[in-house]
Amino acid sequence: xxxxxxxxxxxxxxxxxxxxxxxxxxxxxxxxxxxxxxxxxxxxxxxxxxxxxxxxxxxxxxxxxxxxxxxxxxxxxxxxxxxxxxxxxxxxxxxxxxxxxxxxxxxxxxxxxxxxxxxxxxxxxxxxxxxxxxxxxxxxxxxxxxxxxxxxxxxxxxxxxxxxxxxxxxxxxxxxxxxxxxxxxxxxxxxxxxxxxxxxxxxxxxxxxxxxxxxxxxxxxxxxxxxxxxxxxxxxxxxxxxxxxxxxxxxxxxxxxxxxxxxxx
Amino acid sequence: xxxxxxxxxxxxxxxxxxxxxxxxxxxxxxxxxxxxxxxxxxxxxxxxxxxxxxxxxxxxxxxxxxxxxxxxxxxxxxxxxxxxxxxxxxxxxxxxxxxxxxxxxxxxxxxxxxxxxxxxxxxxxxxxxxxxxxxxxxxxxxxxxxxxxxxxxxxxxxxxxxxxxxxxxxxxxxxxxxxxxxxxxxxxxxxxxxxxxxxxxxxxxxxxxxxxxxxxxxxxxxxxxxxxxxxxxxxxxxxxxxxxxxxxxxxxxxxxxxxxxxxxx
Numbered sequence: 001x002x003x004x005x006x007x008x009x010x011x012x013x014x015x016x017x018x019x020x021x022x023x024x025x026x027x028x029x030x031x032x033x034x035x036x037x038x039x040x041x042x043x044x045x046x047x048x049x050x051x052x053x054x055x056x057x058x059x060x061x062x063x064x065x066x067x068x069x070x071x072x073x074x075x076x077x078x079x080x081x082x083x084x085x086x087x088x089x090x091x092x093x094x095x096x097x098x099x100x101x102x103x104x105x106x107x108x109x110x111x112x113x114x115x116x117x118x119x120x121x122x123x124x125x126x127x128x129x130x131x132x133x134x135x136x137x138x139x140x141x142x143x144x145x146x147x148x149x150x151x152x153x154x155x156x157x158x159x160x161x162x163x164x165x166x167x168x169x170x171x172x173x174x175x176x177x178x179x180x181x182x183x184x185x186x187x188x189x190x191x192x193x194x195x196x197x198x199x200x201x202x203x204x205x206x207x208x209x210x211x212x213x214x215x216x217x218x219x220x221x222x223x224x225x226x227x228x229x230x231x232x233x234x235x236x237x238x239x240x241x242x243x244x245x246x247x248x249x250x251x252x253x254x255x256x257x258x259x260x261x262x263x264x265x
Numbered sequence: 266x267x268x269x270x271x272x273x274x275x276x277x278x279x280x281x282x283x284x285x286x287x288x289x290x291x292x293x294x295x296x297x298x299x300x301x302x303x304x305x306x307x308x309x310x311x312x313x314x315x316x317x318x319x320x321x322x323x324x325x326x327x328x329x330x331x332x333x334x335x336x337x338x339x340x341x342x343x344x345x346x347x348x349x350x351x352x353x354x355x356x357x358x359x360x361x362x363x364x365x366x367x368x369x370x371x372x373x374x375x376x377x378x379x380x381x382x383x384x385x386x387x388x389x390x391x392x393x394x395x396x397x398x399x400x401x402x403x404x405x406x407x408x409x410x411x412x413x414x415x416x417x418x419x420x421x422x423x424x425x426x427x428x429x430x431x432x433x434x435x436x437x438x439x440x441x442x443x444x445x446x447x448x449x450x451x452x453x454x455x456x457x458x459x460x461x462x463x464x465x466x467x468x469x470x471x472x473x474x475x476x477x478x479x480x481x482x483x484x485x486x487x488x489x490x491x492x493x494x495x496x497x498x499x500x501x502x503x504x505x506x507x508x509x510x511x512x513x514x515x516x517x518x519x520x521x522x523x524x525x526x527x528x529x530x
Contacts, residue, residue, distance in 0.1 A: 060505070061478035061526050063328035065371045067348045067355055082369060083332045087528075088477070090332055092357075092369060104347060104357060106330045106369050108477055117504020117529050120469050122436060171387060204385050212353070212373055213326035215480035217526045219502050235519050237484050239382020240325070242522060254500050257507060259524050261326050261482045263352075264382050 006183035007151060008192075012044045014052060014077060022049040022077040026070055026097070034145040035072050039103070039211045040195025041148070042070035046093040046105045047188055049077035054089040056109040058187040062216045065104045071097060082106075112187060112221050125248035126174035126228045131155040134176060137163065137198065152196045153180040155226070162202035171200045171233035176226045184224040185249070191216035193227065194245040194258035200231045201241050201264070209241065209262040216258040225250035239264045271448035272416060273457075277309040279317060279342060287314040287342040291335055291362070299410040300337050304368070304476050305460025306413070307335035311358040311370045312453055314342035319354040321374040323452040327481045330369045336362060347371075377452060377486050390513035391439035391493045396420040399441060402428065402463065417461045418445040420491070427467035436465045436498035441491045449489040450514070456481035458492065459510040459523035465496045466506050466529070474506065474527040481523040490515035504529045 030041035134155035143149035295306035399420035408414035
């Protein structure tokens with residue numbers, strides 16, 4: 001599956017209505033609980049509308065501020081074009097549902113294949129056994145109404161402590177991930193996937209967390225195949241915590257970096 | 266100097282004009298080159314307007330997307346209130362100059378003094394000699410029209426390689442910083458100060474860099490005194506690089522985390 005016919009593409013499709021407005025549907029296939037969609041999935045719908053409206057194909061910076069939970073049902077995206085230059089185009093999007101704003105997005109788009117300039121990387125992709133030698137996090141997990149657990153597949157050298165019942169106390173994890181139907185990653189999917197990566201704050205305590213702000217930098221066009229994620233949370237303060245995610249592609253290149261601030265609940 | 270009468274407060278003052286609109290002046294005292302203001306300083310003006318419009322005192326998440334260079338001269342800030350709840354208030358701001366948008370900001374505000382919840386920190390403030398035992402980066406530096414060099418004071422155990430002429434090749438630095446006039450840091454100043462910290466990409470090459478997007482999480486109300494910064498750049502790819510900044514207060518608490526994506530030029 002490389003795009004057309006994938007659930008991610010089907011479930012984030014947008015239809016232009018009037019100038020700068022797009023209609024879409026939040027399905028129940030990416031839910032974090034009954035009737036409530038994953039924030040990265042809601043963001044993907046806004047990014048689809050932005051990509052349709054702007055002249056460059058790849059999101060470069062994406063900042064999403066989550067105002068309200070995203071419910072299953074019809075939504076509308078209002079796109080505002082902010083500036084288009086020779087290298088970058090900027091836009092803002094409001095994801096609306098029942099007249100209320102769910103998510104505010106500001107993004108820059110570019111053509112990453114045309115990016116030129118120095119490269120110096122002092123970091124490396126997570127050192128993991130290949131996916132077939134890893135454990136499948138999803139196996140035997142009763143997702144129930146957490147339908148997003150069936151959409152993204154995780155392969156890990158060892159199951160996380162929050163899954164086996166012994167929290168490690170260490171806010172760090174490295175694993176493979178991909179869409180469960182095999183859809184290849186592309187630059188549009190990277191910010192959503194960074195948000196869909198399993199949280200590591202669960203290693204620190206029995207908490208749920210709600211994202212307030214998510215910022216993602218897309219650094220390269222990913223090669224087809226699995227992504228490797230490095231996820232870390234080092235500071236939980238006053239009920240807030242950051243979650244940092246690096247995504248690396250099968251060619252060993254950093255393709256995205258994300259950071260979010262979330263509230264423990 | 267604790268606020269009133271400080272240059273930072275004077276030069277970021279905003280005056281309400283019509284509903285949701287504020288006028289302000291970008292002065293030539295925070296310039297990165299002749300006639301062009303530091304982005305963190307321009308952001309500070311937008312944050313002042315947001316703080317005036319929203320019911321909570323402390324920015325919690327700040328995302329700024331820089332559309333154009335900020336010139337010295339009059340500006341207007343248009344504030345849009347997005348949502349106000351019991352714990353958080355959200356707003357967006359457009360910083361306008363001569364009818365063109367310079368910076369788009371989306372922020373959440375809260376009352377950080379009232380933040381309650383778990384705290385687990387797996388990190389520590391930079392281990393530095395006290396400021397009187399450090400070198401003053403600013404001493405003997407001919408700032409010329411880079412007036413921001415006179416506004417923020419840096420104390421370092423050793424001068425950086427880009428200053429002494431031998432770039433270290435390592436995108437990492439730790440140092441003390443404060444407003445040069447002694448104004449105490451507060452939550453409003455943290456996002457601007459994170460952007461004003463000296464960049465470490467200069468250790469990797471003779472580049473200038475232009476910020477595209479800056480995201481800051483304000484984590485605690487800082488104690489008066491110096492801040493300690495930890496700055497790192499680990500990935501320069503296709504001419505883009507991230508810069509991560511941690512700011513710690515004199516009480517040894519993490520008070521802000523920032524990340525920006527910038528373009529080498």
